[in-house]
Amino acid sequence: MSLLIKNGTILSAEGEYNSDIYVEEEKIVAIGKNLDYNADEIVDATGKYMFPGGVDEHVHYGSFGTLDFSTSNAPVVGGTTTVVDFPPQIVGMGIKDSVKVAHENAKDVAMVDYSFHGLVMYPTEDIFDELLTLPEAGISTIKFFMAYKGTPFMVNDDVIFKAMQVAKKAGVTIFLHAENGELVDLLQKQLIAEGKTDPIYHAASRPPVVEAEATRRAIYMAELADSPLFIVHVTAKEAMEAIRDAYQSGLSVYGETCTHYLTLTEEKLAEPNFEGAKYVCSPALRKQEHVDALWQAVQKGWLKAVGSDHAANVGGFENDKKKGLHDFTKIPNGCPSAQDRLALLWTYGVETGKITKEKFVELFSTNPAKIVGLFPEKGQIAIGSDADIVIFDPTYRGKITVEESYHRSDYNTFEGMDMIGRPEKVYLRGKLTAENGKFVGIKGQGKYIKSKPFGLC
Amino acid sequence: MSLLIKNGTILSAEGEYNSDIYVEEEKIVAIGKNLDYNADEIVDATGKYMFPGGVDEHVHYGSFGTLDFSTSNAPVVGGTTTVVDFPPQIVGMGIKDSVKVAHENAKDVAMVDYSFHGLVMYPTEDIFDELLTLPEAGISTIKFFMAYKGTPFMVNDDVIFKAMQVAKKAGVTIFLHAENGELVDLLQKQLIAEGKTDPIYHAASRPPVVEAEATRRAIYMAELADSPLFIVHVTAKEAMEAIRDAYQSGLSVYGETCTHYLTLTEEKLAEPNFEGAKYVCSPALRKQEHVDALWQAVQKGWLKAVGSDHAANVGGFENDKKKGLHDFTKIPNGCPSAQDRLALLWTYGVETGKITKEKFVELFSTNPAKIVGLFPEKGQIAIGSDADIVIFDPTYRGKITVEESYHRSDYNTFEGMDMIGRPEKVYLRGKLTAENGKFVGIKGQGKYIKSKPFGLC
Amino acid sequence: MSLLIKNGTILSAEGEYNSDIYVEEEKIVAIGKNLDYNADEIVDATGKYMFPGGVDEHVHYGSFGTLDFSTSNAPVVGGTTTVVDFPPQIVGMGIKDSVKVAHENAKDVAMVDYSFHGLVMYPTEDIFDELLTLPEAGISTIKFFMAYKGTPFMVNDDVIFKAMQVAKKAGVTIFLHAENGELVDLLQKQLIAEGKTDPIYHAASRPPVVEAEATRRAIYMAELADSPLFIVHVTAKEAMEAIRDAYQSGLSVYGETCTHYLTLTEEKLAEPNFEGAKYVCSPALRKQEHVDALWQAVQKGWLKAVGSDHAANVGGFENDKKKGLHDFTKIPNGCPSAQDRLALLWTYGVETGKITKEKFVELFSTNPAKIVGLFPEKGQIAIGSDADIVIFDPTYRGKITVEESYHRSDYNTFEGMDMIGRPEKVYLRGKLTAENGKFVGIKGQGKYIKSKPFGLC
Amino acid sequence: MSLLIKNGTILSAEGEYNSDIYVEEEKIVAIGKNLDYNADEIVDATGKYMFPGGVDEHVHYGSFGTLDFSTSNAPVVGGTTTVVDFPPQIVGMGIKDSVKVAHENAKDVAMVDYSFHGLVMYPTEDIFDELLTLPEAGISTIKFFMAYKGTPFMVNDDVIFKAMQVAKKAGVTIFLHAENGELVDLLQKQLIAEGKTDPIYHAASRPPVVEAEATRRAIYMAELADSPLFIVHVTAKEAMEAIRDAYQSGLSVYGETCTHYLTLTEEKLAEPNFEGAKYVCSPALRKQEHVDALWQAVQKGWLKAVGSDHAANVGGFENDKKKGLHDFTKIPNGCPSAQDRLALLWTYGVETGKITKEKFVELFSTNPAKIVGLFPEKGQIAIGSDADIVIFDPTYRGKITVEESYHRSDYNTFEGMDMIGRPEKVYLRGKLTAENGKFVGIKGQGKYIKSKPFGLC
Ligand SMILES: [Zn+2]
Ligand SMILES: [Zn+2]
Ligand SMILES: [Zn+2]
Ligand SMILES: [Zn+2]
Ligand SMILES: [Zn+2]
Ligand SMILES: [Zn+2]
Ligand SMILES: [Zn+2]
Ligand SMILES: [Zn+2]
Structure with missing residues (x-):
């Protein structure tokens, strides 16, 4: 099975140039002008960008009441060919076994390539021993919670x-x-x-200081332990600055932000008819000055990646979010977003001049792959890498709508927002799997990829 | 009962000038050249400085296994005429009642004027209600512990x-x-x-980051609560800088350091024959770079006061500190130091040029009085203020020794260190109470002084 | 000639207390309760504040086309009892001789005590030799210009x-x-x-960056020379921050701001009918954010003093400012302001809560006296200091108007602004010299005071 | 003429991977596994790195008394395939005409590809008009001097x-x-x-503050003009920090450092027998703390490139540097270094862990090409780019010596320093031009490349 894409413009984290791409047995085998191969499939990409399929380092599939990998055609349609999921540790089980269960659940349904972070829900002493054995099992990242008091997973310093x-x-x-x-x-x-029970008070209950404080505390601990640290879903300017300053002072401290924090503000939480609940996620949406600071941070490299933090609750708005009708603390957290990451980064980032095209590739694909330890198989168009390729039509004009979403939710977090450009074709390891907003792949096509250790060292 | 001091040099936080001082009924009544009063006692202070008696905002008398107010002639001999004690909340009692008990214990033995901070040992919900009523009871400061895990008094955020x-x-x-x-x-x-059981590991168990982190966290909370905050015994450069930066950014955040942190380094903890235990206090002594930073901080006003954190354990070195012979965590914390505050600040601060004479007065007396809400009765030589006056002979040369200490301990924390200058006479509300290193007052002469609210607002 | 002021409240940089003040032979001789002296004059100050007469470290009398010391009753009426003038070096003369000439011109007309800065207009090599001899002549400060290209006095680095x-x-x-x-x-x-010839373009021609740059450059030079530095009339936030940071890093770098920069904004320059010209001074008035930063800076001690930069052009608005009707660069710089310094600091600083009463005394009197080397004769109410005393009625309510000004100009820079409180009586070395806004002293009563070296070392 | 390089490891600013490279008509045409082309020349690169030929954005050929392009085989042997020269403006001529003259001089002798910066020596008003026309003439960068008082080219702000x-x-x-x-x-x-006439005083005459100040001043001006700024040869920690902070605050401010500032310290200037003169360049060599800060800066991206500032004086040490035997200010500035840039960056940067291999490519080739506007023709191994390729043998071990230098000087600035790794083959637009330290190309092979505008916007 071979593929030859002709005449596109390769867009990388370094720059762009016109070229063909030749793919054999799921891998990129050659890049060049007028490549002369007898390919099974030949595609013309004139006037299109070609960039590596997205790597979404932050998704939730099938945990905390969310829809599972059976909806993972959504990211693929949106140009993301690899996701990294957070399967919660199962009670009475270790991290590795919990990941095994997650793998079992995913393997026949996943439509996207995937890897797993460890996610500690029962922080007993066993965890520390198991930690040493995670990399050999292909798990190189592990997440803890500093929040959610009253649960077993909120941990002490x-x-x-x-x-x-x-x-x-x-x-x-x-x-x-x-x-x-x-x-x-x-x-x-x-x-x-x-x-004060309305959704808007969700923001008041999680002010920026609360995030800045925990971030700063984590950095102090990383400094004392002399260990790498990655802060997920950074939303507050002060938290971002703490990460930036720590990194600049020589510490191995990094962070991501997420698409909704770059494109929505806390005013959304005040939408009438309880619609604010649609935007309840933690940390909370912020004011515009934080949004501006986050764009600056991703362009300058102070935050390294933009994940989706995709979490589509099973009952959606009507049957799930509304549980918190009289008490915002009862509103299930999370928003569907895995499909829209590329659209938002390109439309509201590249097209507005907030980030360069090169930076887009870095944030959308290259850096997440490096952070999680999936590079160089994932995250770049280069010889020997997986042939996860987006052929992107920058001339498309459309809107984000729940109708065109594969999230299988009853609302779209970004309903009605503009979409400039769209993946015309998305290849997963050389196989066409999405086309002009439609999924054309098959259930179970996604492959589990183990992550390599020391991604951030 | 009246007193006329002639021809001394008044030293204040602003400057110095030659003058007489006239005292009547415990108060300063007149300051001037050639004052012409028929005083009961006339003293010549030619060639001497006259400055307000010290206010030590941080002492421990009779709590946590320390010697009580029956040793409070020590500060007086050292030029300190007011101390502010931290009486621990008694189990089953509120703060006010606990302070009442402390007052009872002090009143017939105290040889120094005194006030009390609240000190929360049992942080139940009652505390928050009681807090509102403290000022009317003359308690305007209250201390919580972010450390000492395993005790009831370590509190959560x-x-x-x-x-x-x-x-x-x-x-x-x-x-x-x-x-x-x-x-x-x-x-x-x-x-x-x-x-690693030796005293030197005390420092390793409480590294500067641990203090910097908690300080930074406290500041974030003060920012969110929009409330004043005072950090006791600041020792780490980073903690000091956090306080400095917070204050400069507009928050009401302040701190003190203590005499031993300005004059001793962590090498002391490595002294042979377990003598390092003498210097075990929390936070731990630091390296020289922190000491240098603290001197800069007090001179520049980034830390507002220098307390003693006096805590003389009942058994001293032989019968108390040695409890930790095989486990540094068992060494009772604290050092005797109330008598030596002036000597150390003057000798190692003023005489070395690290602080000015004016700044000395501020750190030793004026600022502590303001912080605790005892100003203007205490903390200055001014009309209407208490006649707590030190007549200081700057020409004296001696050493600090356990023999000349009134701490009633079997060691002196600053043994053998230089003493340049000495209080020739110390007046407590107009009464001579110490002279050339000897206590000449009487037991019970000390008076309880209620503190006023909003000291730092 | 003796004076006894009874029952006032002494306000100092440290605090306040009720007291009498006794003055003999121009000096403060005693401070106290119920002082019992047979004074030539006895004054009741019940309900009034008593604080040291102001020291204005920055005035221009008789130079650059300004009115001379014959208008120096203005500051006295406004509570300022000492001014420090900048007499320009006279062509062909050294600094000392130029100051002598200035002294000659002032001595029979000055109604305020005065001292002189050196002011270099012809920076030849001779200056460097003469510099060494200035202190013995009573000149301890010397000013250079980094601006005014095309004049001989703009100097290179x-x-x-x-x-x-x-x-x-x-x-x-x-x-x-x-x-x-x-x-x-x-x-x-x-x-x-x-x-772009209108007065508003004066601001555009001197943007904050231009001031910040020169300030930062001066600081680098002071760092290299390891010498003290004082920046006059700081107006830009960034310049202030550079001074603050330099001082905090350990350099002897200081600055002042001036009353108009604390109370007026650049919108004034846009006033119709060419009235904007009234506010043309250099540096230019700034936007509100700079004003806010300056208030913070004086309260926090980042800027040490508030001068008036008084400069009342001989022809005033009609006959002088209007020279620039068609070219803002031709508008003579400077504003009359010496009388209004206290009124503005108190009304817009103390009464609004931007500065404390204690800080007011520091900014208005104590610090300027120290900066120029006139302390402790000037700048405080203390035994042995000059009896320059303001008895201040805090209950007065009025307006600043040109009618009540002694500046002898045809406009008042602060016309119509509020005046809360007013000096009821102003004593210059024990002699009543102003009362309720009226000058009651005599021409020539002002005395020349030599400044002492190392004011800022 | 075609070339096929087989089995090497492509090293880019993003990562590394095994591949072949195919070159046709001076351009890279294909990159891939097992490329099947009938090439004129086939080279095996097993075990070797392949990276883009270096771009040296800062060299001096034939100006200020230096040797000209007839020595430009030196950079090529050292892996640099493009240099950007600073031809000084000729008296009476504009920038464009001066560059034309430089081009004439270079074109038959250059052995390296080259481009030109403008270099203003006679800053008349004409310059400002000509500036607008430079890009269309292929000149997109222009240099001014803030130093060298007494020359016509030192310019005012x-x-x-x-x-x-x-x-x-x-x-x-x-x-x-x-x-x-x-x-x-x-x-x-x-x-x-x-x-103080010895070479060591060269450093004392140009202390770090002098550089920090000018850098800071330039940044203020760039801020006011809202224009991009590039500071050449940054050597002082404070200057670097000013550039870093400016960039982070949102300004388009950038800088380079040079190889000698990363590898030599000011002690070199104290070498006996006047040998210190060999190291006289401006700014001067710095102390180790600056060197450490510069390595951190290039790794973190705070400085964007590492040039050589190559300047080999015609008379070398004996006949040129010795002109300053009795007066360090007479020592001609500059050091030969164009050949040694790769060796030093790799040996003292990559091999010591100070920079990553990816960062090496960025500093050595990709970033300089972007800064000057030569990207994407120069600066990367990508389809369509010039086939400037270094085949690098990382196992080589040697020393830098004057004998093996093509600089044609009588000394080597880095004499005796280690060389780990070496270009085994250097291709200039597909033509083998250096091999194992020997030049194998021909005189005049170098091509002039015009630079594109807005390199840094
Ligand atoms: Zn989360
Ligand atoms: Zn999440
Ligand atoms: Zn404590
Ligand atoms: Zn304590
Ligand atoms: Zn001026
Ligand atoms: Zn002036
Ligand atoms: Zn240069
Ligand atoms: Zn150069």
């Missing part, structure tokens, strides 16, 4: 610090959900006690 | 934050012992498990 | 740096007018060439 | 600022030699007057 000490030896990168759980819990109770 | 919310309304200033108790506890256990 | 090298040995403090003269000149020419 | 205003419109990037010429001149005179 000693757990995080000890994990950092061990992770450093193992080559595992610690991921943290950084919000001060004590303060959030207190603020939630105070707001509810004052009768 | 929600408690601190809630206390800040209430304190702000009440006019009470929150004092914090800022070290990350989770990390200290973990590091202690790890060190002991590795057989 | 080598001159400033060499002056710093010498000044450091001599104990002289270098004062700098810090604006990049090259850029101002270019911008002026470009604006005029574009037909 | 108004000239720089005006140039920035125009350059911005034209798409030209302003390059600056940033040292405060006034201060350097004064310090030189003072040192010589004190009899």
Whole structure:
């Protein structure tokens, strides 16, 4: 099975140039002018960009009440060919076994290539021993929660610090959900006690300081442990600046932000008819000044990647979000978004001049692949890499709508927003799998990819 | 009873000038050249400085196993005429009642004027209600611990934050012992498990980052609560800088350091024959670069006061410190130091050019009085203020020794260190109470002084 | 000649307290309760504040086309009892001789005590030799201009740096007018060439960057020369921050701002009928964010003093400012303001909560006296200091008007602005010299005071 | 003429992978596994790295008394296939005509591809008009000097600022030699007057502050003009930090450092027998802390490129440098270094872990090409780019010696320093031109390349 794409413009993190691409047995085999191969399939990409399929380092499939990998055609249609999921540790099981279960659940339904982070839900002492053995099992990143007081998974600083000490030896990168759980819990109770139950108070219960504090605390611990640290879903300017300054001072401290934090503001939470609930996720959406700071951060490289934090609740708006009708703390968190990452980054980033095309490739594909330890198989168009290729038509004009979404939710987080450009064709390991917004692949085509250790060292 | 001091040089936080001082009924009544009063006592202060008696905002008398107010002639001999004690909340009692008990214990023995901070040992919900009523009871500062895991008094962030919310309304200033108790506890256990049991590992178990982190966290909470904050015994450069930057950014955030952190380094903890234990206090002594940063901080005004954190354990070195002979975590914390504050600040600060004479007065007396809400009765030589006056002979040369100490301990923390200058006479509300290193007052002469609210607002 | 002021509230940089003040032979001799002296004059100050007469470290009398010391009753009426003038070096003369001439001109007319800065207009090599001899002549500060291209007094960096090298040995403090003269000149020419001739373009020709740059450059030179530096009339946030950061990093770098920069914004320059010209001074008035930053800076101590930069042009608005009717670069610089310094600082600073009463005393009197080397004779109410005393009625309510001004100009820079509080009585060395806005002293009563070296070392 | 390189490891700014490269008509035509082309020349690169030929954005050939392009085989042997020269403006001529003359001089002798910066020596008003026309003539960068007082080319701030205003419109990037010429001149005179004539005083005459100041000043001007700025040969930590902070604050401010500043310290200037003169260049070599800061800066991307600032004086050490035997200010500036850039960056950067291999490619080739506007023809291995390819043997071990240098000088600046790895083959537009340290190309093979505008916008 071979593929020859002719006459496109390769867009990489470094620059762009006109070229053909030749693919054999799922891999990119040659790049060049007027390549002369007898390919099974020949495609003309004149006037189109060709860039590596997206790597989404932050998705939730089938956990915390979300729809599972059976909806993973959504990212593919949106140009993302690899996702990294957070399967929660199962009670009574270790991380590796929990990932095995997740793998079982995914393998016959996944339509996107996938890898797994560890996600600690029961932070017992066993975790620290298991940590050392994760990389050989293909798990090189592990996430802890500093928030969600009252659950078993909110951890104290000693757990995080000890994990950092061990992770450093193992080559595992610690991921943290950084919000001060004590303060959030207190603020939630105070707001509810004052009768402030609407979705907008979700933001008030998780102010930027709460995120900045936890981020700064995590950095102090990483400094003491001399270990790498990755902060997920950074939303607050101050948190971003703490990460930036830590990295610049010589620490191995990194972070991502997510598409909705770059494109929506907390005003969304005030939408009438309880529609604000659609936008309840944690950390909360922020004011415009934070949004501006985040765009600057991704362009300058202070934040390394843009994930989707995709989490499509099974019941959607009507049957799930509405559980919190009288108490915002009861609204299930998360928004469907895996399909829209490319569209938003390109339309609201590249087209507005906030990021360059080269930076787009880095944020959308190259960096996430490096962070999780999937590079160089994923994350670039280069000889020997997987032939995950997006042929992108920059002239397309459309809108994001729930109708055209494969998220299988009853609403779209970005309903009605503009879409400039669109993947005309998406190849997953050389196989055409999406075309002009339609999924044309098959269920189960996604492959599990183990991650390599020391992604961020 | 009246007193006329002639021809001395008044030293204030602003400058110095030659003058007489006239005292009547415990108060300063007149300051001037050639004052012509028929005084009961006339003293010549030619060639001497006259400055306000010291205010030590941080002492421990009779709590946590320390000697009580029956040793409070020590500060007086050292030029300190007012101390502010931290009486721990008694189990089953509120703060006010606990302070009442402390007052009872002090009143017939205290030889120094005194006031009390609240000190929360049992942080139940009652505390928040009581907080509102503290100022009317003359308690305007209250301390919480972020460290000492395993005790009931180490508090979570929600408690601190809630206390800040209430304190702000009440006019009470929150004092914090800022070290990350989770990390200290973990590091202690790890060190002991590795057989690192000597006093020097006390420092390793409480590294500067642990203090910097807690300080930064406290500042974030003060920012969110929009309330004043005072960090006690700041020792780490990074913690000091966090306080400095917070204040400069417009927050009401302040801190003190203590005499031993300005004059001793962590090498002391490595002294042979277990003598390092004499210097075990928390936070731990630091390296020279921190000491240098602290001197800069007090001269520049980034830290507002220099307390003693006096804590003379009942059994001293032989019968108390030695409890930790095989495990540094068992060494009782604290050092005797109340008598030596002036000597150290003057000798190692003023005489070395690290601080000016004016700044000395501010750090030693004026600022502590303001911080705790005892100004203007205490903290200055001014009309109407208490006649707490030190007549200081700058020509004296001596050494600090355990023999000349009134701490009633079996060692002196600063043994053998130089003493340039000495209080020739110390007046407490107009009464001569110490002379050339000897206490000449009487037991019980000390008076309880209530503190006023909003000291730092 | 003796004076006894009874029952007032002494306000100092440290605090306030009720007291009497007794004055003999121009000096403060005693401060106290119920002072019992047989004074020639006894005054009741019940309900009034008593604070030291103001020291205005920045005035222009009789130079650059301004009215001379014959209008120096204005500051006295406004509570300022000492001014420090900048007499320009006279062509062919040295600094000392130029100051002598200025002294001659002032001595029979001055109604305020006065001292002189050196002001270099002809920066030849002779200056560097003369610098060493200035302190013995009572001149301890010397000002250079980094701006005004095309004049002989704009100096290159080598001159400033060499002056710093010498000044450091001599104990002289270098004062700098810090604006990049090259850029101002270019911008002026470009604006005029574009037909932008109105007063508002004065601001465009001297943007904040131009001041920030020169300030930063001066600081680099002071760092290299290891010498003290004082920046006059700081107006730009960035310039202030550069001074603040330099001081905090350990350099002896200081600055002042002036009353108009704290109370007026650049919108004034756009007033119709050419009235904007009334507010043309250099640096230019700034936008509100700079004003806010300056208030913060004076309260926090990042800028040390608030001068008036008083300069009342002989022809006032009608006969002088209007010279620039068709070309803003032709508008003579400067505004009358010496009388209004106290009123503005108190009304717009103390009464609005931007500065404390204690800080007011520091900015208005104590610090300027220290900066110029006039302390402790000037700048405080203390035994042995000059009896320059303001009895201030905080209950007065009025307006600033040209009618009530002694500036002898045809406009008042602060016309119609509020005045809360007013000096009820102003004593100059114990002699009543102003009362309720009226001058009651005599011409020539002002005394020349030599400044002491190393004011800022 | 075609070339097929087999089985090498392509090293790019993004990563590395095994591949063949096929070249036709001077361009890279295909990259891939097992490429099947009938090439004129087939080379095996097993075990070798293949990276883009170096771009040296800072060389001096034939100006200021240096050897000309007839020695430009040196860079080629060292893996640099493109240099950008600074031909000084000729008296009476404009920039374009001066570049034409330089082109004439180079074209029959150059052995390396080359482009030209403009270099202003006679900053008359004509310059500003000509600036607008430079890009169409293929000149997109222009350099001014802030130093060298007494020459016609040291410019005042108004000239720089005006140039920035125009350059911005034209798409030209302003390059600056940033040292405060006034201060350097004064310090030189003072040192010589004190009899300090040895080469070591060269460093004392150009201290880091002098560079930091000029850099900061240039940044203020770029901010005001809102124009891009590139600082050449950054050596001082403070200057680097100013550039870093400016860029991070959102300005288009960039800089390079040079190989000698990364590998030599100011102690070199103290070498006996006047050998210190060999290392006299401006800015001067710095202390180790600056060197450490510069390595951090290039790895973190705070400085974008590493040029050689190659300047081999015609008379070398014996007949040129010795002109300054009795006066360091008479020592001609500059060091031969064009051949050694790769060797030093790899040996002292990559091999010591100070920079990654990917970063090496960026600093050595990709970024300089972008900065000057030569990308994508130069600076990468990509389809359509010039076939400037280094086949690098990482196993080679040798030393840098004058004997093996093509600089045609009588000394080598880096004599005896280690060389780990070496270009086994260097291809210039597909033609083998150097092999294992020997030049195998021909005189005049170098081609002139025009630069494109807005390189840094
Ligand atoms: Zn999360
Ligand atoms: Zn998530
Ligand atoms: Zn404590
Ligand atoms: Zn304590
Ligand atoms: Zn001026
Ligand atoms: Zn002035
Ligand atoms: Zn240069
Ligand atoms: Zn050069």
